[in-house]
Amino acid sequence: MPVLGFGCWKLPEDSTAETVCSAIGSGWRHLDCAADYANEKQVGEGIRLAIERGHIGSRSDLFITSKLWNNFHRREHVGPALARTLADLGTDYVDLYLVHFPIPLKYVDPAVRYPPGWIHDPEAEAPRMEEDNVTLAETWGALEEECLAGRCRRIGLSNHNVQAIRGLLAGCKIPPAVLQVELHPFLTQEKLIRFCKSRDIVVTGFSPLGAGSYVALGTAAPEESVLREEAVKAIASKHGVSPAQVILRWGLQRGTTLVPKTTKPARMVENIDIFGFELAEDEMGALSGLNKGRRFNDPGVFCELAFGSFCPIYE
Known part of the structure; x- marks a missing residue:
């Protein structure tokens, strides 16, 4: 898996294909996708354009990650959900398939609405999330079957905590290869x-x-942007790079992989150009010292604000 991946979250549907093609042309070889991003068909078109324009030789030059959405956690829905993702992306396998959130929601037939989003029935008198009682073990067992069949080469988790991983490791046949979480x-x-x-x-x-x-x-x-921090700007000035490059380099030197997102071609080039300098130990310490436990992507907050449902997963 390339240590840097191009994030496809929030890419506008009408420009996703050209954005993805441009990213591949800029050197990105890992695409981080998800059914819930509502643009996998356009990502697939971007891949086709990149091949057509000679940026890559074939789909096999890419590492593609996708994610199982919350409404498809039951065993019988996992395979069809992955099949839809593969069809939209225009490939017969993904390199990595993640359980997007530890939040099983009641099934919504794709013929009714796809992707289903968070709200079970937007037309209801009081639209809200409707959770389902599905264990991670059930979902994971279906993912293992898809992995063994070759439709996903590795499987993993997103937005899960240590307790969930411990429980999974105690009974799984194929351990998770990757955990994707918010990190900065x-x-x-x-x-x-x-x-x-x-x-x-x-x-x-x-x-x-x-x-x-x-x-x-x-x-x-x-004003909560880490790029505004004086420590970040000072380190960037010292190395002759941008604050964003400093933060991404910090992430790599911690031993993690990263999936930044941008729609700007200049940023695509800048974000991948972080291998020509190295942060000193004191610089790494100064950046880590900015930690305040500030989580921006927290279902315990946004689900209540946006969907009328209190749904904490970290506390």
Whole structure:
């Protein structure tokens, strides 16, 4: 798995294909996708364009990650959900398939609405989330079957904590290869990373630049940007790089992989150009010292604000 992946969350549907093609042309070889991002068909078109324009030779030049959405956790729904993702992406396998959230929701037939989102019935008098009683073991067993069949080459988790991973490891046949969680200098999660390393689970950090993607969602304020921190700007000036490059380099030197997102071609080039410098131990310490346990992507907050359902998963 390439240590840097191009995040496809919040890419506008009408420009996703060209954005993905441009990212591949800029050197990105890992695409981080999900059914819930509502743009996998357009990502697939971007891959086709990249092949057509000679950026890559074939789909096999890419590492593609996707994620199982919450409404498809029951055993009988896992295979069809993955099949829909494969059809949309235009491939017969994904390199990595993750359980997106530890939040099983009641099934919504894709013929009714796809992707289903968080609300069970948007037309209801009081639209809300409707949880389902499905164990991670049931979902994981179905993922193992898909993995053995070759439709996903590795399986893993997203937004799960140590307790969930411990329980899974106690009974699974195929252990999770990857855990994807929110990681940035305001949320360093040292214990979680240390635990995963002890179990040979690769940790991928989403939103590695912090607040940017969440300001428009109302779960972060512009002044919460880690890129504004004086320590970050001083280190960037010393190395002749941007604050974003400093933060991404910090993430890599911690031993994690990262999936930043941008729609700007210049940023695509900048974000992947972080291998020509190295942060000193004191610089790494200064950046880690910015930790304040600030989580921007927290279902315990946004589910209540946006969907009328209190749904904590970390406390």
